[in-house]
Amino acid sequence: MHHSRLCTLVLDCKVDDLEESARFWSAALGKPIASLDQDGDGRYAELETGPDEPIILLQRVEHDSRVHLDIETDDVDAEMRRLEALGAKPVAFKHGRWWVMEAPSGHRYCVVRRQRKAFGPHLNRWD
Template sequence: MHHSRLSNIVIDCEVDDLAAAAEFWSRALGKPIASADQDGDGKYAELATAADEPLILLQKVDHPSRVHLDIETDDLEAEATRLEALGARRIAFRERWWVMEAPTGHRFCVVQRQREAFGTRLNAWA
C-alpha cells in the first residue's frame, strides 16, 4: 500500500525576475512570501500556506508560463505506475520526481513527500 495527495500548486513563470512574479502572486492570492529564493539559485519561490493547504510554489522556467499540480507520495514508482494505469504517461524523470502527462494533455509532477506529516487528506492505494 502507498499513499498520495495533492501537494503543490506550481506557478511556472517564464520571467527574468522571479522575485517580481512572487510579489505579484503573493498580493494576488493574499499569501505572504515564505521564501523568495528557496534553494539560493533563483529557480523557486514559495508563498506561505497553512499546514492543511497545498504548497504554492513559483518556478522559473524556459517554456511558456502555466500552472501545474504536484502529487506527493511515499512511493514514487508505485504512484507513477498507478497513474499510468489510469491513462497518464511518463514524460521525464527530473532529479527526484516524474513529469507526467494526463490523458487530457495536462502536465503534472509526481514528487516525494513534501511535508513531514501527510495530514488527514490522504489517499491510500493498494
C-alpha cells in the same frame, strides 16, 4: 500499499527574476512570501500556506508560463505506475527524484516525494 495527495500548485513563470511574480501572487492570493529564493539558485519562490493547504510554489522556467500540480507520495514509482494505469504517460524522470507525467487531457504534472513532514489531511491510500 502507498499513499498520495495533492501537495503543490506550481506557478511556472517564464521570467528572468521571480521576485515581481512572487509579489504579484502574494498580493493576489493574500499569502505572504515565505521565500524569494528557496534553493539559492533563483529558480523557486514559495508563498506561505497552512499545513492543511497545498504549497504554492513559483518556478522560473524556459517554457511558456502555466500552472501545474504536484502529487506527493511515499512511493514515487508506485504512484507513477498507478497513474499510468489510469491513462497518464510518463514524460521524464527528473534527477532520480520525481516523474513528470502527462494526463490523457494533455496536462503536465509531477509525482514527487513527500514534501512536508506529515502528510496531513486529504491523504489517499492505494493498495
